[in-house]
Amino acid sequence: MDFMALEPSLYTVKSVFILDNDGNRLFSKYYDTELYPSMKEQKNFERNVFNKTHKADNEIAFVEGMTIVYKSSIDLVFYVVGSAQENELMLMVVLNCLFDSLSQILRKNVEKRCLLENLDGVFLVVDEIIDGGVILESDPQQVIQKVNYKADDNPLSEQSVAQHISQKLAKTSTVLQSAKEQIKWSILK
């Protein structure tokens, strides 16, 4: 908590992660490579944070010497982590921007299934908000505009099934075609 250590810098966000309501990682990004360098340490930290925060939606907490702001929605919890000296309100701006952007992309269905169905959109949104720990954009409208992402109306599953069937159909028709040809030639012989 020593203020002297705070070098003026744009590197504000140490980490961002999204957990489900069992504390499982759905998405996470660590921008400071010195902080929790290994996957094991990261998951431990996430577990620790989750245990401290999932009981009550208190918006802000202080765990392992880190300031953590968070927000939950149905079966998801969104976390933004900064150093102990960081301006808490800056972190809140990042969190709100992340949440609002995702909520718009997911058409207000901010829940696990919908999030996972549009995981590529989540990756892109985070990429537009934070770059290497620097806040790149804080206005959700701007983020949406830059990402220009359209959520699937008909989720991939149905579509791919349709695709599959059409492929199958195409295949049978070629088989039929070739059979016809063969018969034709055999008759001509």
Place this chain on the structure above:
Amino acid sequence: MIKKFDKKDEESGSGSNPFQHLEKSAVLQEARIFNETPINPRRCLHILTKIIYLLNQGEHFGTTEATEAFFAMTRLFQSNDQTLRRMCYLTIKEMANISEDVIIVTSSLTKDMTGKEDVYRGPAIRALCRITDTTMLQAIERYMKQAIVDKVPSVSSSALVSSLHMVKMSYDVVKRWVNEAQEAASSDNIMVQYHALGLLYHLRKNDRLAVSKMLNKFTKSGLKSPFAYCMLIRIASRLLEETEGGHDSPLFDFIEGCLRNKHEMVVYEAASAIVHMPNCTARELAPAVSVLQLFCSSPKAALRYAAVRTLNKVAMKHPSAVTACNLDLENLITDSNRSIATLAITTLLKTGSESSVDRLMKQISSFVSEISDEFKVVVVQAISALCQKYPRKHSVMMNFLSNMLRDDGGFEYKRAIVDCIISIIEENPDSKETGLAHLCEFIEDCEHTVLATKILHLLGKEGPRTPCPSKYIRFIFNRVVLESEAVRAAAVSALAKFGAQNDDLLPSVLVLMQRCMMDSDDEVRDRATFYMNVLQQKQKALNAAYIFNGLTVSVPGLEKSLHQYTLEPSEKPFDMKTVPLATTPITEQKTEIAPIATSKLPEKLAPSRQDIYQEQLAAIPEFQGLGPLFKSSEPVQLTEAETEYVVRCIKHTFAGHMVFQFDCTNTLNDQLLQKVLVQMEPSEAYEVVHYVPAASLPYSQPGSCYSLVRLPEDDPTAVSCTFSCTMKYLVRDCDPNTGEPDDDGYEDEYVLEDLEVTVADHIQKVLKPNFGAAWDEVGDDFEKEETFALASVRTLDEAVGNIISFLGMQPCERSDKVPENKNSHVLFLAGVFRGGHDVLVRSRLALADGVTMQVTVRSKEETAVDVILASVG
């Protein structure tokens, strides 16, 4: 493949994770469809998502498979699907470190970054900079410069932020983009402003003047971005701190002005900056405190948290400044966010009155189990501070602490509690027995070895002197039976102390000791055997020397001396007196309020300052054969702070000599000094034997020269002496810019202040944990006593302080603290005189008109006694 997953998904119902059962090999197999023509964007997109998801979950990709997937992915650049392209950028960034030859995509990315599609340009720049190294950066330098000043904000921002990342790696290249960054700073877009400011500061932060100019410009121009304002405030407060600028400077005015900004973020940043400034007056704090007070009633938890955390900080130094907020803080003690409630309570504990303590403690104990360890430590620290402020409240606190000790918690938290209890015991003799009882109970079930040994040590020290020492024996012996080696060894040592101090307990202790000699661990057995034999002698002096007070030598020093001795075996037995003493023990210092953030650095066992000097001096051939270094003094300034040359002196005392180390700094950039030495004229029979000059002293690079002085042998009581010092040197003028000196120089000299050698330079501080035992051990063979009247001293505190600093000895048994409202006091001092003889001083002080002092000195050698009495007189 996909179909299979979907099926499973439907079966397990909604809410389950479609990515849950992904297998890396299967996904990589699927990635082969990247090579199909025509590209199917939807499927490819889905596979890229899976790859990134796996990386995110910590799946390990081998270099070959990663490279294969990466190369397959490059083909997707042929598709024009927007989302797919963006996901390609992400994949490039994610795989930059695990795949080989990622630079293959450079040309595709360069094309996108300069192309017509604005949507691609920003992300392409960021991906490109991620895979670029210094040499390649020069190739794209032209594009980067254009991108920084691009009129599309996202392009400009991306270029600026990427440049910032590159600064670490290629400072010299990015430095050339300052003009472009400058131009970007005047952009209308708030994020571009912010990023440009950040980059400019990073490029200029070592040039104070440039930073100051930049601040001046931006504070006037009025930026629009609240982020940029926060950054400016941080830069300004840093600059203020570095230049030690007064609070009348325009920078301070700027920060204060930000308290009226319309963004809460900026207001808070400014308030926090003011609060953290060193030496702020209450009047300067007032506006900051009042905005924080407003934030306390905000509906936003983060804002309340920020405010109360900062107020807590203020309360540490200026409790009175926060009293105005007491009412608002009271409202927060029931806050549903326990962090906020805890901070509010601990702040109130600092600012409130004694009467509110009970109520607050009750409130906090209702939810202490719900808060995180970090905040529990804050609570303990607040209690610790409170105990010092209101000693009478110690019973309430002790109760509370013992409850906390019983709860679950991590090591840091338990350590804070134990430290706090120990400090209460030391401050309040009344609380000793209850405190020890709580600690005894704690070690019955304590998983932390460090804490258990610490407590056992304390029990050994304090237990034997309580009215009923026998009750602690059971707790200590339980440890011998149940714990790990380190704890058992500590328990044996503690037991020995009981046996040594209390004759009636001795037989039982000996029986227990006997049992410990069967222990499975070497260290425990050795200790038990050793103590057993010492105790059986039943001699006070032995007990004092080997059980109570232990070794006073420095451990690295002992190791070195023993090693030396084994290298050159001699007839003579090894002499303990040749081992350098441990420098002042730091065990008696108070526990400072430690910061909440637990530092992750492991505590290193640094060599003591004296060990470092010993090494340095041993490297100089002239100083060989002086024996071990006995004591090194604190540096003494021989010049004013702001003079041409700055000289400070460190006095090193050896058995028969002294070495004066002069650390000189040349602050003139147009001079090079050579052959620098300090000539010394002693006032007494001291003899300067040798000078070791510093060969050259360039501008602002400190150098050391030495003088060796022999102490008078015929008169060992001549311990004080005044030296007049003159620095002599050869000056060579030089060019201030290049540092190139002229060919010839001239002799010159510079008069320094006089240097005093006092009795304190001949005595090394040594802590005797049990002064009484040490006193008996030395015996009264050379005891002398005299009475003095200290007419000029008005209080006992002042007298104690004077004596300690004059003799340079270690106060023992906390006798440096004079209890309030007392007319008499006894001060115990311990030290070792040059040559290795213990010196003990007991000084009885009585306050009447001035202070009367009766000094009793004991030592094993007469000279030491004489020296002390002579110097006091």
